[in-house]
Amino acid sequence: MRSSISLGRVGGVAVGINISVLVIVAILVFGLAFGRFPIDVPGLPAWAYVLAGVVSAVLFLACLLAHELAHAIVARRRGVEVSGIVLWLLGGVAELRGEPRSPRDDLAIAGVGPLTSVALGAVSALVAWLLSMTGGVPLLVSIFTYLAWVNVLLAVFNLVPAAPLDGGRVLRAILWSVWGDRVRAAVAAARAGRMFGYVLVALGFLQLVSGLGIQGVWLVLIGWFLVNAATAEEQQTRVGATLHGIRVADVMSREPVVAHPEETVAAIVDRLVLRHRLSTYPLVDADGRLSGLVTLNRLRDVPPPDRPLTRLGEIACPPRDVPTARPDEPLTDLLPRMSGCADGRAVVVDADGRLVGLVTPSDITRVLQTADLRTGDPYRTGGADLTGPWPEVRHERGGSRPAA
Template sequence: MRSSISLGRVGGVPVGLNISVVVIVVILVVGLAFGRFPIAFPGLSTAAYVLAAVVSALLFLASLLAHEVAHAIVAKRHGLGVNGITLWLLGGVAELRGEPRSPGADLKIAGVGPLTSVVLGGLFALVAWGVSAIAAPPLISGMFAYLAVVNVLLAVFNLVPAAPLDGGRVLRAFLWARWHDRMRAAVAAARAGRVFGYVLIALGFLNLVSGLGLQGFWLALIGLFLVNAATAEEQQTQIDAALHGITVGEVMSRDPVVAHPDETVAGLIDRLVLRRHLSTYPLLGDDGRFAGLVTLGRVRRVPPDDRAITRLRDIACPPSDVPTAHPGDQLTELLQRMSGDADGRAVVLDDAGRLIGLVTPTDISRIIQTVDLRAREPYRTPRGADLAPPPPAGRTPGGPDSGGPASGGPAPGGTVPPSGRRDAA
């Protein structure tokens, strides 16, 4: 889930809003201003109800953000990276790079979110009591009481033992500690999440046929999200185990075809694009250093009339934005760094910083398709803290091979499941 509106950084972590947040804000404001508040506190003006509803909606979003920031802070303390935090239609997402290295760390990262929501619920309840004690308008104390209840309900819902909810992470940590097998524990938690999702979908349909349309719709929507996320998480766990121990050098396309930054788009099309089945073109400057990455998608976005005057450097992904690796790096670790890259490619450098290969969508797809054909030794099935971090979020890479003739296709299942923590509220 990508951010559409940046809110800056909290503790060095990028924070943003997805445009779908507008939907939940509108629903909250309308429901509170023209439903809950007028019924509970009659006799006030419409403007008062709308103002209280807007403040409640904003404080609710702030509560969701605090929940996710807590996950991010504890995750960073345990050595995990955090790509960012995004608030969206069904709650918040803290996108973590990698996975905890022990059941204890897993438990702390998962548990701190609901704990934060409970603490916020207590604080809002305290504010509601204080406001009531000073004889402030009942609407104000009612607003804070509502936020107290919502935060406690958010904590309770997230503690349901079903991945990808926080309770699913807690279940995973418990089973990991008991079985000493993180992959088995993660699969069990994901399957519990899928079952819980189907239950919510069934309850949603029951509510729909019973006349509770909006409530049934939300239950079904959350259930569908949980089913998809849990299924993706199980797939990712299995893929991660399969890719454990594979290095970048085993996967990369060697000796990529390169271009010069000052070459025009039209020149590249005539020289390579129409003659070679390639989709990625690294740029090398006069000093032989990597100077950017041009993909077929970037070439196609240049208007035909501008191709003769547009330089490749003008459309390239800059070097600082392209993930890099060395041949001996673990593939799973590189995939994490590629998760936030819109072009979905990485370059491989030698110890002197010279370009020696690419990791492309087709390279990743091919290794996933053929990993079960490899001998299991010397790669052992990961257990416990030996498990390497999982692949990144996003779809399974596919498409033309950037380092050679087109080949391969989508990986089994069609997606590489998301690695970030996703909490539905």
């Protein structure tokens, strides 16, 4: 999920909002201002209800952010990097780079989110009670009462044992601990998530045909999202298992053909595109540092009459948006970043920031196609450490040999 509006960094974690969050804000404001609040506190002007609805929606988003920040903070303390947090239509997402190293870490990262929501619900309930006991503004009491139950509801829903919900992560951690196999546990949790999603879709359609209206649409939307997310998670788990132990240096194309930002589109077409079977052209400066990335699609988008005058730097994906990696980085950590304007490509740089390689979809496809040629089980006995190094020697019957 891509961020549309950046909110800066909180606790060292980049936070953003996807534009789709405006939909949930509008639904909350409308439902509270013209539904719940007039019933709880009748007789007030319409602007007071709308203002209370806006305040409630903002506070609810703050609670969602706190929920995701709790995941991010615990993940970082457990050695898992966090790319950022994005709030969107159906809640929030803490984007983790890498996987927990043990069932205990997995459980801690997953469980802290619902615990945070329960704590926020308890605090909101306490504030509502204190306001009511001290004669506070009734509308404020209604706002905090709403926040109390919605946070508890959020915690309960997230604890459903179905990935990608937090409860699915808890289930994965428990099964991982019991079975000693993280991949098997993750697949089981993802399948549970897909089944739960189908149940929500069925319930939503049942409500629609029963005439219950918008609630059914909302259930169908949430259920379909869970089905797709759980399916993607299962696929990602299987790919991660296949690519376990493979470094970026093992798959990257070394010494890629590069171009200069000042070169024109017509020149690179004549010099490279028509002479080599290449589709990706990193741009580098005089020191060999990345200045952008041009793909065949970007070159083709330039009208033929403009190609002699259009410089590559003008159409390139800027360096800040190009996924980068180090040669010794696990390939599974890079894959989630290979998106955006780079068209699924990534560049590999050394410690000084100089270009040393390129990773393309063709490189990933080849390593997946040849993965079954690798010998032996890539995981250590007793469970998978998806971000850990390979053992140098594995003991087997009759002696030992180097690990594949």
